[in-house]
Amino acid sequence: MYNHAFYFKKFQEAKMSDTTLILLSAGNSTRLNLGVKKQWLRLGETPLWLFVACNLANMAEFERVLIVANESEIFYMQRFLDDLKFKEQNNLNLKPKFELIAGGDERAISLKNALKIVKSEFVMVSDVARAGISKNLVQRLLEARDKFDCVSPFLGVCDSAYLGKKMINRDELKLIQTPQISRTNLLKKALDLGENFLDDSSAVAFVGGKIGFVEGEKEAFKITRKSDLTTLKSLNFPSPSKEIYTGNGYDVHKFCTGDGIKLCGIKVPCEYGFIAHSDGDVGLHALCDAILGAAGLGDIGEFFPDSDEKFRGIDSEILLSKVLKMVRNFGFKLINIDVTIIAQAPKISPFKEQMAQNLARICEISRTKINIKATTTEGLGFTGRKEGIAVIATANLGLFDWEKVE
Numbered sequence: 526m527y528n529h530a531f532y533f534k535k536f537q538e539a540k541m542s543d544t545t546l547i548l549l550s551a552g553n554s555t556r557l558n559l560g561v562k563k564q565w566l567r568l569g570e571t572p573l574w575l576f577v578a579c580n581l582a583n584m585a586e587f588e589r590v591l592i593v594a595n596e597s598e599i600f601y602m603q604r605f606l607d608d609l610k611f612k613e614q615n616n617l618n619l620k621p622k623f624e625l626i627a628g629g630d631e632r633a634i635s636l637k638n639a640l641k642i643v644k645s646e647f648v649m650v651s652d653v654a655r656a657g658i659s660k661n662l663v664q665r666l667l668e669a670r671d672k673f674d675c676v677s678p679f680l681g682v683c684d685s686a687y688l689g690k691k692m693i694n695r696d697e698l699k700l701i702q703t704p705q706i707s708r709t710n711l712l713k714k715a716l717d718l719g720e721n722f723l724d725d726s727s728a729v730a731f732v733g734g735k736i737g738f739v740e741g742e743k744e745a746f747k748i749t750r751k752s753d754l755t756t757l758k759s760l761n762f763p764s765p766s767k768e769i770y771t772g773n774g775y776d777v778h779k780f781c782t783g784d785g786i787k788l789c790g791i792k793v794p795c796e797y798g799f800i801a802h803s804d805g806d807v808g809l810h811a812l813c814d815a816i817l818g819a820a821g822l823g824d825i826g827e828f829f830p831d832s833d834e835k836f837r838g839i840d841s842e843i844l845l846s847k848v849l850k851m852v853r854n855f856g857f858k859l860i861n862i863d864v865t866i867i868a869q870a871p872k873i874s875p876f877k878e879q880m881a882q883n884l885a886r887i888c889e890i891s892r893t894k895i896n897i898k899a900t901t902t903e904g905l906g907f908t909g910r911k912e913g914i915a916v917i918a919t920a921n922l923g924l925f926d927w928e929k930v931e
Contacts, residue, residue: 544647544670544706546587550574551595551628551635552654556749561925563748564594564653565856569763570924572856573748574653575605576762578623581651581704584660585667588645589624592653593635596627601822601855632723637716643709650725651704657744657760658704665739666706674734675707677726678741701726702741708734754930769860770922772818774811774825779913786914788866788873789880789897790842790887795871799913802831806841808864808880811918813841813848816859819922820852845887852922860921861894867908867915873899 554562564574582590628635669676679699686695705725715728722728726736783798789808799805813825829836877897885892902909
């Protein structure tokens with residue numbers, strides 16, 4: 526008996542096997558203006574870029590799946606992909622055959638970087654900021670693929686429209702969406718011209734390609750502004766996980782002769798200074814490590830090595846601010862901080878409140894979520910001998926809750 530569904534599936538797989546999927550995830554989310562990058566919004570514990578990549582990759586048998594990302598984020602994305610490989614090995618039915626490509630400052634540059642390694646006849650390109658793409662939409666694009674040089678989904682315009690002072694025929698207007706599927710050679714040819722095309726259909730049309738359209742879907746909207754998060758919430762995607770992520774940091778600096786030391790950004794007058802590559806603020810260094818540790822991002826030395834001259838003498842508040850921006854970009858929020866300063870000398874207690882207030886300012890959290898403790902070692906060890914100071918810091922992070930954005 527002829528099994529239509531079986532052979533149709535095989536036909537689809539054969540067609541898609543000569544198609545590469547490219548997902549663009551290198552943007553800075555400036556229009557979202559929430560601190561977090563939209564590709565790092567979490568659905569459950571899964572970042573948006575990975576959620577979308579898994580969904581689309583499971584809709585067809587793509588030859589390759591390329592994810593174009595900000596070069597500074599690739600190391601962290603790779604950790605998620607490595608975790609996917611572990612899940613696949615444990616039969617969790619995921620397709621981890623994803624490759625990360627460094628993007629550029631503009632969409633066209635990012636896409637061109639990915640196309641350098643594409644050998645398939647066709648390429649399907651989409652934004653990771655479109656979480657609601659359906660399998661039906663992908664199938665419509667596939668069915669129209671061979672008739673055109675580029676196929677794009679579109680939405681019609683229902684309301685009256687003006688261009689300047691002139692009313693235009695709304696039936697001729699199309700709101701273009703992604704994914705778009707193109708002949709690879711024509712898309713490469715267009716991008717090699719150096720123009721900053723805003724989408725693939727305009728690029729292929731520029732070099733004389735034939736453009737086709739299929740019906741788009743409202744659910745395939747692109748997350749661009751705060752208001753789009755309300756729409757995302759209405760689609761019943763998983764809420765951000767309420768998991769708490771805890772990190773610890775520890776740092777030590779040796780004394781030298783001086784006129785004071787900086788701890789948690791506050792100058793403590795004394796007869797000591799710190800021997801250090803930066804300003805030696807052992808409190809902020811330990812806190813940086815705690816925050817990085819909670820996010821699974823490594824340690825302070827990986828980002829600000831003492832072998833790099835540009836960090837010589839740097840104010841450690843700058844380092845902490847960079848760490849905070851990084852974890853916010855990656856979708857985290859700082860919940861609370863606990864710092865223990867271990868020192869026989871100088872006396873720390875008179876400065877604890879100033880330190881807490883300063884950390885509240887830098888970290889942009891309530892003073893009530895910051896605790897500073899000071900203790901001695903009863904004369905034991907290097908701190909007891911007044912040779913230096915040690916600090917232990919703990920930080921708790923949560924995930925940015927996009928569902929609460931108004």
